[in-house]
Each structure stands twice: as structure tokens, then as C-alpha cells.
Amino acid sequence: MNWDIANKNFYRQGLRAFLNVLVTALSIIALIFMLSLLNGFQAQATQNLVSTDVGGGHYRPPGFDILTPTEWEDYTMPVPDVLNGLSAKDKAEVLVQQGQLYPNRRLFPVQLRGIAMEQSLLSLPLAGLKPFADQPGEVIPAVVGVKMARKAHLKKGDTVVLKWRDKGGAVDARDILIVDVGDIVNPRIDDSVVWLRLDHLRSMTDRGGEVSWVAVREYLGQVQGFEFHSIEMLMADLLALLRQDRINSKILWGILMALVCTSVFNTQILNIFKRQKEIGT
Known part of the structure; x- marks a missing residue:
């Protein structure tokens, strides 16, 4: 009813x-x-x-700021034993330096990121760098993201001049080969970023065994000479x-x-x- x-x-x-x-x-x-x-x-x-970037947090040298590229060279340190003993699936060593690309005779400031090839903590499309030897040759292999390739007018197989400064302040330059253009889902590590092998970037800048930070799977307590940045801090x-x-x-x-x-x-x-x-x- x-x-x-x-x-x-x-x-x-x-x-x-x-x-x-x-x-x-x-x-x-x-x-x-x-x-x-x-x-x-x-x-x-x-x-x-x-x-792709944060993992479970970063151990960084005190004072390091990713937004201050002029000071990156001053905040690289050797990996401490506590972190050095971790397996490749529990850590990712990263070295960050300044660089300048010269695509088509244009100056393009970039962030050089070297990452260990054996790491499996971070998911990055860098398989194209693995076949190369530990020491860089006359041409240095590199990977860029889709956004970076579009802005710099680069494509797979291109050769372009890269200039950087080593630990002693000396300026060096060499050709790099774009071995792959990766689909990087995180724009932070795509825009104006050139990915290299960690051993290559260390050799290029005379920073053997040094890193800008170590991404870890989980917090491991206090590490002497490093400070821990949690996920919340890195994604603030x-x-x-x-x-x-x-x-x-x-x-x-x-x-x-x-x-x-x-x-x-x-x-x-x-x-x-x-x-x-x-x-x-």
C-alpha cells in the first residue's frame, strides 16, 4: 500500500x-x-x-639538499660499513652530480645520477646500462626518461657531448650514447636527469666508493656520519x-x-x- x-x-x-x-x-x-x-x-x-626513488627511506650526509645543486659536490661520502654490508635487494647506492649536455649545440643543464646496477630495491628502466663494462670507455652509455628526451630532443642511439666537474674541480667532457629512452613513471627522476652506471660516474668524478645517499628497504637505526630521511620527509x-x-x-x-x-x-x-x-x- x-x-x-x-x-x-x-x-x-x-x-x-x-x-x-x-x-x-x-x-x-x-x-x-x-x-x-x-x-x-x-x-x-x-x-x-x-x-622508483624513496624506497624505505634514505641515509644521507648531513646538510645534503637535492634542491641546492651547487652544493652536491660537497656532500658525497663513502658508504659506511653498516650500509655496505646490506644485500643488493635491501639498498640502492646513488651518486648525484651536476652536468651540462650540449644537444644540437644548445646548453642543457642536467642532473647526473649514478646508481648501482646490481640493486633491485628501486624499479627503474635501466637494463640498457647493464651490458657495459665497469670502466667507462670513449663513449659513456646513458639512459634518459621520455620527458627528458622530449625536452632535449634526444632519441635512442643519439650521441651528445656531456660536460662535468670532477672532485678536484677540473672540468672534463666526453660523448655519451643514449642507449635507451625509459618510461619513468616518476617525473622527479625523469625531468633533466641523465642516468649513468654508478661505477662510471664515480670514475668520471674521481669519487671512488662515495655516494650522495643510500636508499634502504627499512630503517636500520643511527648510522655514524649519516642522517636518516623517512618516507614522510622525502614526500613532504x-x-x-x-x-x-x-x-x-x-x-x-x-x-x-x-x-x-x-x-x-x-x-x-x-x-x-x-x-x-x-x-x-
């Missing part, structure tokens, strides 16, 4: 009833979609950072952006919820003004 009455009342309202249902449904769908999109973006972004900018996005999304959620409430209760709300004489106002 109640269903029949509700059904009659619904169809009696005609087009207005269907518009109310449509607005309510679209608003709820938009709310669910927006929340799912934000959660999915956060999960994917954090997963990409962890799997991303987490701050996500927090701001959530604040902005709550404003939109409020607007959509107001539309839902208006759609549900508009009959009662608007009929007050239409039936003022009946209710004595």
Missing part, C-alpha cells in the same frame, strides 16, 4: 520528480568519483615515489599538495551536498511559499 501511494505521488509530480532524482543521482555520483579520483591519485603517486611536498587538494575538494563536496539536499527537500521548501495562504502566513 505504501509503495503504491509513493509511486502515485512520484508520478503525479511529473517532470519535477525526475529532475529531482537526476540532480540527486548526478551529485552523489560526482561525490563518489571525486573522492575515488583523489584517493587513487594519492595511492598511485606515493607508490611511484616509493618504488607531495603530501602537502594532497592535503591542500583535500581542503579544496571539501568545498566542492559542500556545494554538491547542498544541491542534493535542495533536490531532496525542494518540494517542502518551495511549497511553503506557494501555500502561504493555506498555512496562514
Whole structure:
């Protein structure tokens, strides 16, 4: 009986009833979609950072700042025994230096990143560097990301001049061969980054056994001469952006919820003004 009455009342309202249902449904769908999109973006972004760069955290020399490239050369240190004894699946040694590419006679400042080839902690498309010998030859193999290749107008098989400064301050230059253009899902380590073998970059800069940081699978306690940067510290900018996005999304959620409430209760709300004489106002 109640269903029949509700059904009659619904169809009696005609087009207005269907518009109310449509607005309510679209608003709820938009709310669910927006929340799912934000959660999915956060999960994917954090997963990409962890799997390609952060790992379980970094052990870095005190004072090292990735945003201050002029000081990178001053903050390289030998790997301590505690970290040196870890297996290749539990650590990734990384050396970062400044460099300049000269593609098509243009100056292109780059970040040179050398990483150990035997590591399996970070997922990076650097298989093209593995067949080469430990010592660099006349032409140094390198891998760049898709974004870097597009900005510098590079492609697989290109040879380009690379200039860098060694530990003593002497400037050196040599041709590098782009052995692969990798699909790097993390733009931090793609844009203006040239990937080299760690042993090659150490040899080029006379920094045998030195690193800028060591990415580890998990926190190992205090290590003398190094400070630990947790996942939260290394992703602080991303987490701050996500927090701001959530604040902005709550404003939109409020607007959509107001539309839902208006759609549900508009009959009662608007009929007050239409039936003022009946209710004595």
C-alpha cells in the first residue's frame, strides 16, 4: 500500500520528480568519483615515489639538499660499513652530480645520477646500462626518461657531448650514447636527469666508493656520519599538495551536498511559499 501511494505521488509530480532524482543521482555520483579520483591519485603517486626513488627511506650526509645543486659536490661520502654490508635487494647506492649536455649545440643543464646496477630495491628502466663494462670507455652509455628526451630532443642511439666537474674541480667532457629512452613513471627522476652506471660516474668524478645517499628497504637505526630521511620527509611536498587538494575538494563536496539536499527537500521548501495562504502566513 505504501509503495503504491509513493509511486502515485512520484508520478503525479511529473517532470519535477525526475529532475529531482537526476540532480540527486548526478551529485552523489560526482561525490563518489571525486573522492575515488583523489584517493587513487594519492595511492598511485606515493607508490611511484616509493618504488622508483624513496624506497624505505634514505641515509644521507648531513646538510645534503637535492634542491641546492651547487652544493652536491660537497656532500658525497663513502658508504659506511653498516650500509655496505646490506644485500643488493635491501639498498640502492646513488651518486648525484651536476652536468651540462650540449644537444644540437644548445646548453642543457642536467642532473647526473649514478646508481648501482646490481640493486633491485628501486624499479627503474635501466637494463640498457647493464651490458657495459665497469670502466667507462670513449663513449659513456646513458639512459634518459621520455620527458627528458622530449625536452632535449634526444632519441635512442643519439650521441651528445656531456660536460662535468670532477672532485678536484677540473672540468672534463666526453660523448655519451643514449642507449635507451625509459618510461619513468616518476617525473622527479625523469625531468633533466641523465642516468649513468654508478661505477662510471664515480670514475668520471674521481669519487671512488662515495655516494650522495643510500636508499634502504627499512630503517636500520643511527648510522655514524649519516642522517636518516623517512618516507614522510622525502614526500613532504607531495603530501602537502594532497592535503591542500583535500581542503579544496571539501568545498566542492559542500556545494554538491547542498544541491542534493535542495533536490531532496525542494518540494517542502518551495511549497511553503506557494501555500502561504493555506498555512496562514
